[in-house]
Amino acid sequence: MSPDFLIALTMLTNFTLVATSRVNKAIQLVVVQGILLGLIPIAMGLGRHLHILFMALSAIAVKGWLIPFLFRRALREVHIRREVDPYVGYTMSLLLCALGTGLSLVLAHGLPLKPGTSPTFLVPAALATLFTGFLLLVSRRKALTQVAGYLVLENGIYLFGLLLVEEMPILVETGILLDLFVGVFVMGIVINHIRSAFDSTDTRHLAELKD
């Protein structure tokens, strides 16, 4: 498998994520995307570096097992199946996602990148995933789908990190994983607290907290 193929698949998962209304399916897609991302460095032939291999495997473990595990548990507790009325509709989200992907393709050309970086699809894919994550965070109401958006955002950052993976110390990579893990935990706590305080996981209720 060439890395470009995996990247294309990642971008496709972005579109599917934006268009799906089922929470369960969104989680599955995030998991798929996480595993795809974990495979990319191996497909790029970087598996010969032991630390990169280790990082890729741990990314797959965290994104493919730990996060869906936490997600499913949260899902069992809050009893929601689908995102009912998002701020931005699904068709509109899809259009925006397409616009964002197109824009990132344009942007990636014009970005002043470090000389010597391989001109792959990596940069536009990273930007597109970043925008998708933002889009999900902005347009969805339920805390669970927002967590999914956050994970997609992190995936975008991870993709960007892959650009420099050969020079980047392992510390930074584990930092990304740790950040992700903390993010899921925090969101999990937030979800539980919203639910216990307002008896719903709608993030609109958080507006009552402002002073």
Next chain:
Amino acid sequence: MPDITLILLAAGCWMVAAVLPFVPPVKEGRLSTVVGALGSLLAFVAALHALLSGHASHVDLRLWLGPVRLEVDALSAAFLLPLHLVAGLGIVFGLEYWPANLAKGFGRSLRFYFGLLVTAITLLFLLRNGLVFLMAWEAMAVSAFFLVATEHHHPEVRHASWIYLVCTHTGTLIITASIILLAHRMGGFPWLPISGAAEDLDGWILLLAVLGFGFKAGLLPLHFWLPAAHASSPSHVSAILSSVMLKTGVYGVLRVSSLLPTVPAWLGGALLALGGLSAVYGVWNALAQRDYKRLLAYSSIENLGIIAMGIGLGWTGRATESPILAALGFGGAIFHVWNHAIFKSLLFFGSGSLLHATGTRDMEALGGLAARMPRTALLLFPAVLAVSALPPFNGFLSEWFLYRGLFASLKGGYPWSAGLALLALVLTGGLAAVAFARFYGTVFLGSPRSSAVDHTHDPSALMLGPMALLAGLTLAMGLLILPLLPVLDCIIGLLAPSPGGLSAGSLAAPLASILGRDLRLLLVLEGLLLALGGLGLAWLGGRKVRAKAPPTWDCGYAAPTARMQYTGSSFADGWALALPGVTRRVRTIRRLFPGPQTFRLKVVDAVGDGMVVPWFGRLAARLLRFRRLQPGFLALYILYLLLALLAVFLWLLVRGRFLA
């Protein structure tokens, strides 16, 4: 051991003293007091040694921000001395005044922030790196906030502390701008004196420094946080806030100006005028206060105004290359920094013992305390004379330097600012005497005005000891000026690069000899005055006949009561009423046998409460429309992030395309 090591050790001691009250077996804070006082003693001795020997010592550190130098030179030492004098005495005073295990007294947090404040200010005076200086500055400002808010169960204390916090942060903002410009001018954050020609930027740096540090020092339009904050905090904290923390503003201005190659002449004149205005405004407001701690706080504004006048005079001297002006201005300012630290902390300690004994800050509820608290009354007397700038106490001499400098400036042909300042200084001295006569008379003389006075007595030696030491210093500093002159010259040498000074060796010969002659004459006169006073006291004490004690003044009335005596407000009536911001409501009496009448007198700060606070209110109302940006939806906030990110990307793109 070099002085800097000792001083850093002292800062460490204070940090330990801050933490000690939280260590479980130590409950009463005795150990922490001993450690803190020891630290202050160390730092005091080291600073004194640095000042007397005239050698600067330093250590260089490498932090992640770059090289940081900690240095104790004459200017740092000059400010470290009052800090550690007041801090050491203050923590001893606080041992009885504010016990650590007081219920609802927050004694431990008070000790913690007190230690933190002293550590932060110590480091502040040592640091020679703009960025780290700002960190120490913030540590100081925040710990002072917690100290002001010690009694945060009172709403007015919370209000005062919030206003203080907002003001200090606004000040920090301006200081940050000044320090960034300074870094731009020097090419880095480490502070090294700039050599070479002056630039236009220097004026701006100094102007911003005056504004930002002026917030801390309480110069005129920026003083409004000060009275409430100083009145609300515990008295030994007020002492250190007033006598040291305000001076960090003075230190900052002096330090920044000492780094620059020149000082624009107009800035010296402007600071002279501003200082004069602050001094008159402060003392005039002090005259009208009923709360004696507010009175002392306003008097701090007055004294900081006098110090600012000294700096302004010194800058004028520096700009016009007149060593005599620079020497008299800077010398007077530094000397007044010391003197004010001594007598103002004495006054605040005294007000602490009054508050401790009576439980009220209202002057009109007290009276006749000289008979009940004779030691406190005796110890406060020198402070009252010193703050009124009367000989032979120390406040007189620092103002005398300023008078000499202002007259010299008038002769030198810089009339408008010097003339204004001279007028202000004269007015300030007179009004201060009235204000403190009123304070002392209302509190200690006459007969009691309320039951608050009933069971009062002198505090114990732990509180009286520090006061006695300070009272001795007010007299000693006034009489031992001649040996102090070379020390002052050391500091002036740092502030004004051109050779000059107050002692005979350093100044052009005729001026120095005139100055020395006048000082000696003054000292002889003061000695005579003291001798006369002593003789008079001996004569009074020697008389065996004791008059029986009638009520203070019975107006020829048959059945006098304590309410018929002069009150503080009636004493200040003629002066205070001319002040804008004083409102009086009294009904005229028309009939022959009038019924009960009411009389109300209200004092508001005309500039602070009358102008600045409403202006901020209007500004806040205007700015409220931006609250629409904060509706509370997380998604919207993320959208802001996204838009910002997109804008950055687009900017990069556009810049890449068209500009490169």
